[in-house]
Structure formats: structure tokens, C-alpha cells
Amino acid sequence: MTATDDTMASEAGTGAADAAPPEGVTVLADLRSHLRKSKAGISGIIICSLFALVAILGPWLPLIKDPTKQSLPDRLTPPVGWGGTWAHPLGTDQLGRDILARLIDGARISLLVSVTAVIIAAILGTVLGLVAGYIGGRIDTLIVSAADVQMAFPGVLAGLILVAAFGPSVWLVIIVVAISSWMVFTRVGRNLVLTLKTSLFVEASELSGTPSSRVMWRHLLPNLVSSLITLCVLELAAAILAESAFAFLGFGVQPPRSSWGLMIQQGRNYVTGDGWWIVTFAGLAIAIVVLGVNLLSLWLQSFNDVAEREQIILERPGA
Amino acid sequence: MLRWLARRIIAAALVVFVVTSLVFVVTHVFTDPATVSLPLEASEEHRAQRRAALGIDRPLGVQYWDFVSGLVVGDLGESFWQNQPASKLVLERLPATLKLVAGATAVTVLLAAPMGMLAAWWERRFPDHAVLGFSMASISAPPFWIGYLLIIVFAVQLGWVPTFGSRGFASLILPSFAIGLASAGRLAQMTRRGIVEELRKPYAVTALSRGFSRSYTIVHHTFRNVASGFVTMTGWELTRMFTGYTVVIEVVFAWPGVGRLAVQAIEGRDLILVQAAVVVLATLVVVTNLLVDIARRMIDPRVELA
Numbered sequence A: 001m002t003a004t005d006d007t008m009a010s011e012a013g014t015g016a017a018d019a020a021p022p023e024g025v026t027v028l029a030d031l032r033s034h035l036r037k038s039k040a041g042i043s044g045i046i047i048c049s050l051f052a053l054v055a056i057l058g059p060w061l062p063l064i065k066d067p068t069k070q071s072l073p074d075r076l077t078p079p080v081g082w083g084g085t086w087a088h089p090l091g092t093d094q095l096g097r098d099i100l101a102r103l104i105d106g107a108r109i110s111l112l113v114s115v116t117a118v119i120i121a122a123i124l125g126t127v128l129g130l131v132a133g134y135i136g137g138r139i140d141t142l143i144v145s146a147a148d149v150q151m152a153f154p155g156v157l158a159g160l161i162l163v164a165a166f167g168p169s170v171w172l173v174i175i176v177v178a179i180s181s182w183m184v185f186t187r188v189g190r191n192l193v194l195t196l197k198t199s200l201f202v203e204a205s206e207l208s209g210t211p212s213s214r215v216m217w218r219h220l221l222p223n224l225v226s227s228l229i230t231l232c233v234l235e236l237a238a239a240i241l242a243e244s245a246f247a248f249l250g251f252g253v254q255p256p257r258s259s260w261g262l263m264i265q266q267g268r269n270y271v272t273g274d275g276w277w278i279v280t281f282a283g284l285a286i287a288i289v290v291l292g293v294n295l296l297s298l299w300l301q302s303f304n305d306v307a308e309r310e311q312i313i314l315e316r317p318g319a
Numbered sequence B: 001m002l003r004w005l006a007r008r009i010i011a012a013a014l015v016v017f018v019v020t021s022l023v024f025v026v027t028h029v030f031t032d033p034a035t036v037s038l039p040l041e042a043s044e045e046h047r048a049q050r051r052a053a054l055g056i057d058r059p060l061g062v063q064y065w066d067f068v069s070g071l072v073v074g075d076l077g078e079s080f081w082q083n084q085p086a087s088k089l090v091l092e093r094l095p096a097t098l099k100l101v102a103g104a105t106a107v108t109v110l111l112a113a114p115m116g117m118l119a120a121w122w123e124r125r126f127p128d129h130a131v132l133g134f135s136m137a138s139i140s141a142p143p144f145w146i147g148y149l150l151i152i153v154f155a156v157q158l159g160w161v162p163t164f165g166s167r168g169f170a171s172l173i174l175p176s177f178a179i180g181l182a183s184a185g186r187l188a189q190m191t192r193r194g195i196v197e198e199l200r201k202p203y204a205v206t207a208l209s210r211g212f213s214r215s216y217t218i219v220h221h222t223f224r225n226v227a228s229g230f231v232t233m234t235g236w237e238l239t240r241m242f243t244g245y246t247v248v249i250e251v252v253f254a255w256p257g258v259g260r261l262a263v264q265a266i267e268g269r270d271l272i273l274v275q276a277a278v279v280v281l282a283t284l285v286v287v288t289n290l291l292v293d294i295a296r297r298m299i300d301p302r303v304e305l306a
Helices: A002-018 A023-036 A039-060 A099-135 A137-152 A155-166 A170-179 A182-196 A200-207 A212-249 A260-270 A276-304 A306-315 B002-030 B033-037 B044-054 B060-072 B086-121 B126-140 B143-157 B170-199 B202-209 B214-243 B245-252 B258-267 B271-299
Strands: none
Touching: A023 A039, A023 A276, A039 A099, A039 A276, A099 A137, A099 A170, A099 A182, A099 A212, A099 A260, A099 A276, A137 A182, A137 B002, A137 B271, A155 A170, A155 A212, A155 B002, A155 B214, A155 B258, A155 B271, A170 A212, A182 A212, A200 A212, A212 A260, A212 A276, A212 B143, A212 B245, A260 A276, A260 B143, A276 B126, A276 B143, B002 B060, B002 B271, B033 B044, B033 B271, B086 B126, B086 B170, B086 B214, B086 B245, B086 B258, B086 B271, B126 B170, B143 B170, B143 B245, B170 B202, B170 B214, B170 B245, B202 B214, B214 B245, B214 B271, B245 B258, B258 B271
């Protein structure tokens, strides 16, 4: 990771000196040619964009039924292929609600909770990491100890105690997921800053009297971005899983809204008998989306891996 | 070594102290056990009565002192949902949770070590891809869903093991796999990466060029050097288990452990009992981390005395 950033730093340096094409353009081109060669990256991007599209466009998609409309005569209709009809392609649940519609509705909650939580964690964690690494001293000790304590007090425990104290809510889940991941950004950010701090371009700007806030914002942060984005994707997978676990325990979204974890909780009494599809499809939805995010993160990591990246750049036609 | 150990233990005790204090702040400053236990429409009189009964009408400082001195002697307060000492309730459930985590750890280690070695042995060939596929699938699927799939297939369809509850060894199998598969997936990749990196190092290249087979070199040379990382990662997975998915899996399989007790206590609006369960689980996490550090020191003396 250090090596990557050193290369990035030197690239940025030479880019400015030669007034060659701006660095952003070449990185994007590298990214695109790397993506074309990576099955994992392509499948990851396809799954993630489908998930985002469905979650955002959900209610306006054609042919989608009302996720809350109950119809007791239609309860526990099996999916197409197991005796069901195209009226309910994935069957219905114990109250006769269309499972496909509920899955699409649940995607919104998953996306909302996990993305918001990761953004909060990334901003908070990165700022703390920058400050700890760059300022150092007592502030550093304080932030590092706080991260250590957080490591010993993982999200689920915080979730249990907060839900017990304040009752279940979506916002609580967002906060719990965010506080269980900020320290990851702090640790990675701090370590990167510690290695960057001694590099020439930082020392040069310090010597020319740049205030520390500007050094952190304009010189250090841009060098952290690629690692932090990779980390965001990785944490997003954890956040989606955590959200589903909390919803499953009944700590998040409350009925009649649906969420994938909540669907599994409500369908669990039917797993042993006639209604296996409720739990199966809801879990499958979580698993596919998390798999997509994981594939994306696998690809980003391999792109950040400097040896592999050079290989790709060398293989690029015209290079 | 002894000084290192002493410092490490004091640091661990400090972390436990800070975590429990944070828990106290949530349960006594932002709200209080009496308010949580009563319905919103309860009369002010009723509230005051409950406060007095729980000793929450006293100044916060006194309550905090009581809480901390109680912790030292293992008194975690009285559960009003069960009318029993909270520590007794939690400790009764602790063996079940420990048994489950032990089972899951066994699954993790027994799957991850061979899979990681196989993947490294046939690097970039079919077994490597198969192990990667298993890892990606197992870390992407939510563990509680894996639990239900295992129930559907092995308990309902095949009838090999009980669906839920904790009756003997057979009922331990499914929940252990439900928790352990994801950990095994992560650990297998770590092991593979570690061995592949080690195999590029001069000592391994020498061993290979002297005619030792790839499998012999992996088992006898490189795996030992990966072992320290393996133990650390297993420890990481252990702490994840204690606090993460064990709670959920206990609910899925109606396993009588601490996690399920905490969830039941939330439903019973018993803040004291939730607090007790959380304090015990957090302490377990800290103790596990401590034990992992010690184990790593014993396996690999090169680990610095930080």
C-alpha cells in the first residue's frame, strides 16, 4: 500500500513538471483498461449498478406491485417453476404480499442505511486519522486509544445496548454501523499519513509555511483517496451484512416497511414447511449484492496492487 | 516477558474499564433502567416508585461508584424481568455460548488451514479458484441465512440433525457451521496469500530447488512461518464470533447462550440484564485479544515487545 502511494506521489510530481496529460485522466484510462481484463471487476460493477438502480428507481419500475398490499387468498403462493404464476414471479409471503415487490422495497433501506453509515464512518475516521497521524503527540495517543477501545467494543454490542436504551429505529442502525467502522479508516489513514509525512513534497510545503490544515487537506488527503475508496467498498459489504443482521433481530426498520433482514425474520416460521421461498429469496438478494460489492473491492485492491497494475499498464496497447 | 505481560494485562483491564463506563453512560445518563422498563404512559408516581426500588433516584456519582465496585466483585445488578441477579443469569448462559464459539472455531480452523494450503499448492489452478469461490460465497452470504439454508437441507429434508435447541453434540453442528463458514472463507484466503508470499522467499526457493516437493515445502517450511499470522487471524475471527454473528445465530437456532439472553432481555425491557450481558461479552473480547497476543509471542518470538 505504501509502495502504491509512493508511486502515486511521484506520478503526481512528474505529471505537474512535464505538464503531461493531467494525472486524473491517465488513472481513469488505466482503470478502464484494467477493468476490461477483470471478470471480477466487471461482474462487481454490474451487480452494484443494478442494485443501485433498482433501489433508486424502485417504486417507478413498471409492472411492480405495491409491496404492502396484502391479499390473504393469495398467501404463500409459490414462485414460478414451483407451481406459481407470473402474477407473483417470486411467490407471495404469509400475508399474500408480492415478494419481488418487497425485495425491491427492501433494497432502498439496505442502500440508504449502508451507504449513509459508510459515508459517516469514512468522513469521521479519515479526519481523525489525518489529525492523529499529522499532528501526533497527545492527540495521536488519544485517538489511537479510542480506536483500540472501539475495536474491543464491536458494533453488535453497541447495537444491543443502544437498542435496549432507546428502542429500535433506522437511524440507530445507521449510527451503530458507522461507529463500528470509523476506526478502520482512522487506522489506515493514520498509517498512510505517517509514511507520507516524511516525503519531500510534504516537507517542502511545510517549509514554505503552509498551515497544517492546508497540508492535510490539499497535500495529504489526495494521496489517501485511492486507498480510502477501496476501504469504503470493503466496509460497504460489512455494512450491508450488519444492516441485514440488525433488521433480522428486529432492531431496524419496523413493519409494514420491508427490509431483507426483516423478511427473513418474518418468513422464518415457514422455512420448515410450505414457504421456503420467503427466506431463500431475501437471503439470496443480500448474498448477491454483498458478493457484487466484494468482487468490486477485490478488483479495486488488485488495481491498487502496484505490481499487478504495472503489468496491466505495460500490456495496454499503445503503451 | 513478564513485564510485557503485566503491561498488557493492565492495558486490557483499562479497556474493560473504559468500555463498561461507556455502557454505564448510555444506560444511566442518556436514559435509565426504570424509564426503559415502564410503558410510555406510566404515571409519574409509578415512575418514581420504580426509580426508588432500583436505586436510580440517588446521585449519578453514587450510582456509578456502586456500578464499578459491583463489577469488581462480579455483581452486575438485579434483573427485574427475572427477579434474579443479572450476573447469575448471564453466567448460566455463558457455557452454551463458549461451546458454540469453540465449535465454530473448530470448523474455521479445520476448513481454513487445508483449503489455504491446497489453494497455494495449486496456485492459479482449479483448486485455487474453487477455494476463492468458496471464500467469496461464504463471506457474502449473511450467516443467519446460511443457518436457515442448513436447517432446510440437513434438518428438514435429510433429518440428520435437530432443527434447533441444544440437545447434545448433534445440535451443535449446524450453528457451528453457520458461524464458522464465513471465518473459514476469510482465513483460507489469508493462509493462501501468506504461503504464496513465503514460497517466493529465498529459503523456500532453495528448498524447492533442492528437490523437496511443493507440498512438503508448504507443510514443513512455509506454513510454520504463516502460523503466527494464522493464530492472530483466528483470534480476530474469535472476537468477531463472540460479538457479531453468535448473537444472531443463537437466535436462529434457539441456542440458550448469552447473545440470545440479551435479545430476550431487550424484548423484556430489562436494561440491567442487557447491560450485564454486554459487559460480559465485551470482557470476553478483551480477554481473547490478550490470549491471542500471548499465543503469538509464544509461537513467534520475533514479535516485538510492544
